[in-house]
Amino acid sequence: MAIKDYIRERFFPHMWCPGCGHGIVLNSLLRAVEELGMSKNEIVMVSGIGCSSRISGYLDFHTLHTIHGRALAFATGVKLSRPELNLIVPMGDGDALAIGGNHFIHAARRNIDLTAIVMNNRIYGMTGGQFSPLSGCGVMATTAPFATVDQSFDVAELAKAAGATFVARSTTYHVQQLTKLLREAILHEGFSVVEVLTQCPTYFGRRNKQGGAVEMMKWFKDNTTPVGSKAKQENPALIERGIFVQKEMPEYCKAYDQVIERAQKGK
Amino acid sequence: MAEVQTKPKLKEHRINRAWCKGCGICVAFCPKQVLELDDQDKAVAVRPEDCIACKLCELRCPDLAIEIITE
Ligand SMILES: Cc1ncc(C[n+]2csc(CCOP(=O)(O)OP(=O)(O)O)c2C)c(N)n1
Ligand code: SF4
Ligand code: SF4
Ligand code: SF4
Ligand SMILES: [Mg+2]
Numbered sequence: 001m002a003i004k005d006y007i008r009e010r011f012f013p014h015m016w017c018p019g020c021g022h023g024i025v026l027n028s029l030l031r032a033v034e035e036l037g038m039s040k041n042e043i044v045m046v047s048g049i050g051c052s053s054r055i056s057g058y059l060d061f062h063t064l065h066t067i068h069g070r071a072l073a074f075a076t077g078v079k080l081s082r083p084e085l086n087l088i089v090p091m092g093d094g095d096a097l098a099i100g101g102n103h104f105i106h107a108a109r110r111n112i113d114l115t116a117i118v119m120n121n122r123i124y125g126m127t128g129g130q131f132s133p134l135s136g137c138g139v140m141a142t143t144a145p146f147a148t149v150d151q152s153f154d155v156a157e158l159a160k161a162a163g164a165t166f167v168a169r170s171t172t173y174h175v176q177q178l179t180k181l182l183r184e185a186i187l188h189e190g191f192s193v194v195e196v197l198t199q200c201p202t203y204f205g206r207r208n209k210q211g212g213a214v215e216m217m218k219w220f221k222d223n224t225t226p227v228g229s230k231a232k233q234e235n236p237a238l239i240e241r242g243i244f245v246q247k248e249m250p251e252y253c254k255a256y257d258q259v260i261e262r263a264q265k266g267k
Numbered sequence: 268m269a270e271v272q273t274k275p276k277l278k279e280h281r282i283n284r285a286w287c288k289g290c291g292i293c294v295a296f297c298p299k300q301v302l303e304l305d306d307q308d309k310a311v312a313v314r315p316e317d318c319i320a321c322k323l324c325e326l327r328c329p330d331l332a333i334e335i336i337t338e
Binding site: 003004007012013014016017018019020021022023024026027028030031172173175176179212213214217218 | 285286288289290291292295296323326327328329330331332
């Protein structure tokens with residue numbers, strides 16, 4: 001199927017600002033799904049609220065646009081009732097790890113077979129540029145006019161510690177890697193997390209004098225390195241890209257099926 | 268027998284002017300400087316003969332506005 005067959009063309013051009021990285025995540029995801037040869041009917045996309053969450057409106061899968069921070073909770077319900085479907089849950093950094101932080105760690109702990117995509121632009125884009133738990137120290141935001149003093153989460157470390165069985169990271173600059181990681185995350189049986197460093201030129205870029213979309217993507221190129229590279233040893237400030245965790249553990253829906261079986265036997 | 272791998276050859280840059288928002292991402296990261304923005308801030312292929320059909324512009328466009336058609 002051509003990638004255009006997976007979108008709702010009537011809603012294009014989309015609402016994202018010029019150069020918004022969320023569009024590149026959409027682009028890469030379309031290619032991952034196309035390369036896997038999936039049909040639109042076997043995918044359910046569940047999103048919350050945020051610029052990132054608007055992605056579900058543009059894709060012609062089964063889609064649920066739910067409430068801020070709760071996408072994983074809705075997705076858990078869908079997956080438990082229809083475990084044969086593939087659940088993809090795109091979230092913003094605020095959505096996934098501020099208001100939705102608890103849902104995030106518990107979905108990871110259960111190892112339920114969902115694909116979580118954290119579209120990390122380090123800012124609340126939709127509501128006008130407030131800082132998020134992923135902004136990190138020294139970031140300018142509408143709610144931090146003299147810069148943030150908050151440390152940020154490392155999404156990959158957090159997901160790993162909480163029990164996710166597939167954890168990866170890439171950026172909107174590294175689109176070929178991103179497509180490959182999304183493909184693997186979808187195929188993985190268990191809770192998978194793909195963090196994507198993505199640009200919000202309108203709020204993050206402008207306030208932090210990072211330039212426009214092009215300069216922000218160059219920053220991703222210059223400040224990231226493949227997992228386990230020599231460059232990382234020489235410069236610990238570099239952010240690693242690639243797969244951090246890929247392991248097999250009992251999946252939640254499968255485990256729950258056994259409970260049902262036991263209950264039906266009455267023992 | 269190994270098959271002869273011929274590189275895909277460019278036929279056309281299909282640019283959707285209604286969807287292009289002029290972000291310049293395709294222009295900045297084209298390895299062969301094939302693309303430019305015109306006076307309406309829309310991407311155009313000004314040096315199509317230099318295009319190596321790597322498709323990086325297509326893969327990085329946030330607006331799905333550029334497509335590389337190969338022979
Ligand atoms: C329960 C609730 N609280 C707050 C909001 C307001 N709100 C909407 S989107 C958003 C944050 C968006 O940031 P992020 O999740 O990072 O997504 P982005 O827009 O950056 O893609 C907030 C706080 C809301 N819609 N619902
Ligand atoms: S405000 Fe930021 S995140 Fe939202 S569409 Fe614009 S660039 Fe993208
Ligand atoms: S990347 Fe896409 S939207 Fe941006 S200038 Fe090129 S064609 Fe237009
Ligand atoms: S296909 Fe590659 S070489 Fe051709 S215009 Fe696009 S980025 Fe440039
Ligand atoms: Mg955000």
